[in-house]
Amino acid sequence: MIEGRDIPWLLRQWVERCPDKPFLIWEAFDKAPETYTYARFSAEVERVGAALHTRGVMKGDKVMLHLDNSPEFMISWFACARIGAVAVSTNTRSVARDMIYFADHAEIVAAITQPSFAELVSSSAPNIKFLVLTDNNAGEDAKIPENIAHVPFAEMLAEQSPCPDRPVEPFADLGVQFTSGTTSRPKAVLWTHANALWGAQMNVAHIRLRHEDICQCFLPLFHTNAQSYSMLSSLWIGGTLVLQPKFSASRFWDVAIRNKCSWASIIHFCVNALLAQEPPAEHSFRVWGAGTRIPAAMEKFSIKMLGWWGMTETITHGIVTDMDHPGTGATIGRVSPGFEIDIRDPETGAHIKPGERGLLYIRGTRGVNLFKEYYKNPEANAKSFDADGWFETGDYVRMHENGNLFFGDREKDMLKIGAENVAASEIETVIMETGWVKECAVVGQKHYMLDEVPVVFVRPNPGAPDDLETQIIDVCRQNLADFKVVRSVIVVEDFPRSTLEKIAKNELRTRLPAIEAEKRG
Structure with missing residues (x-):
């Protein structure tokens, strides 16, 4: 399924087939929208990839992306993939203690950030080869710090040397995201190109997306939800991604209606904020995915909602509801094709029966539909998988008498x-x-x-x-x-x-x- 394919291969497909179609529409707050066609987006990825390479970033090197939602985040992420580097996307709400750990643990060689985080990133990673700085904070005008050595992002976009050719490598390392565990330090979840391709395909199948679909994306791109569910799904179908700096209840419907958005991955916090508003007279949404189905939202907005369960380690939804047979209430659905799940009594290890609650385990192929590893953490890798390859999620689920699954809570102290x-x-x-x-x-x-x-x-x-x-x-x-x-x-x-x-x-x-x-x- 993944032989001969990686992320640069996927982007090239759509550049060749529909170069003038919008891939990214950037909806910065209080500014005119900006459109990146597949051709324009790819050209900027090539230039930034070449600029990274000429500055010494090699295959397998880790590059920190500490950016809020922005075109620069997406261009940088794909540029790393293009040259075989590994994008380390970090939470922009992190403080110095976190950032020092992220930089050291991931062994980053370079970083790309925005003016508001320049001092934090520079002081947290003093030994990197270079720091790239955008000229804005997620679309907001910003003053460039004068005392911090950096390469302007505009200079990266002006690179004239060609991006080096690289063979297609499905199992090459692609990205790192830090995820909270039960220890005092987050774990670095490592994805391969094959992981990203698998996640993109399965997301599309679960939501039944089509080439003409338009995704509204406002959750942070440094997390799996937006990175896999929204960005990679849109790329797989050759669709369009409408990107906002962050969620804004007051701007949500204006952006959605103007761009005729047809789907979104959303969370309860956002849904609750939208429920407090009057619904628009009309919109183009067909479906929202929100973890669990929310009847009040489905009724108020006349939108189908999918329940699902997933985590950074599964890339996509390991459990998902079906569009035609969604089940009742807040069900998260049933096991997704390609995965196996086991629900065990935490005391005895026995398989639970319908009507019972247990600890969720999931099994797949590491580096394809399960993450490759926790980077530089052999102890966590050994503890997370049993001898038969079952990954302990730390989540409890309950099985209804009819076989549908419901999220319980977390075994881990989360x-x-x-x-x-x-x-x-x-x-x-x-x-x-x-x-x-x-x-x-x-x-x-x-x-x-x-x-x-x-x-x-x-x-x-x-x-x-x-x-x-x-x-x-x-x-x-x-x-x-x-x-x-x-x-x-x-x-x-x-x-x-x-x-x-x-x-x-x-x-x-x-x-x-x-x-x-x-x-x-």
Whole structure:
């Protein structure tokens, strides 16, 4: 299926077949839309690829892309693929502590970023060969820092030397994304070109996309959802991607209607924001994929919705609903073609029966429909796969009596904050390093828009600051991405305990009332 194919091969197909068709329509906020045909997009990829190569980026080298949604992100990602380099796409909400780790762990040789992140990237990766800087912040005018050595992105686009020829290599490394695990440091998920091609094909099959489809994309391209579900799916069909810097409820329908968008991959946070608005008189949407089907949205907007489950490690949806037989309620569907799943009792390891809940395992071919590996993390690779090749997802699912699957929760100590998966241990490590507390436990408090927000329970040490809550929140702000910062600090004399004296986090969660609306000052 993937022999003789890679990402540059796929882009070439559409350049040859429909060079003047729009591939990317850039909808920067408060500016006129900008269209990149397949021919224009490919030409800019070639020039940036050549510029990377002439500056010493070789096959297999890692290049950090620390960019918000923008044409520069997409051009850079495809340019890396074109020359056989590996694009390391990083979360733009990361702080210095994260960025230093990303740069060191991935062994990046160069970075491409925007003015607002120039100082952060430059100081976090001081040993790279060069830093490329765009002239804008996701479409917003920006002042270029004068004290940071860099190559202007415009200079990369002006490269005159040819991009070197490279043989088609389906199993060559393509990209790295860092994903939260149960440890204090994220794991680097490594994809091959074959992974990306597999994901693109399966996304298209699940959503039944067509060449004339137009995708509205507003989720961050540094994550699998937008990178695989939206960008790569659009490329597979030779479709059009309408890209926004980020989600904006006030701009959503204007962009969708003007561009006649027919589908989108969306998350509950966005759907909830749109449900608070009046629906437009008409639109062109045929389907949204949103993790689970949301009846209120389907009725209000007259749009079909697909439920699905996936993760960075599966590239596409490992479980998905069917367009013709979607099932009831919030089902995530059934196993996707090409994968095997097993749902096991976590205590006995036995296969569950209909009506029961268990831990989800998935099996496929590594480097094709499962990620190649956790880069430079042999321990995590060994722990994640059993002797028969089953990958432990860490997610619980429930099987209905009719065989449909429903998402349960996470076995691993994870929080779901908006579109982000966050390891509680990462936040706990930062708090424990202050020396102010004997023990701490981070749990999720239910939130009306974000699913959960982090809250920490602590046992203070003698001598802890009187303003402990303020100090802990400040430390979190300095060392963690904004969405990982705890919302509140709750002091306890001791923790409820479960077996083996582990902190009973489930009991702590019951002490937290759901946040139904934000407090207004």
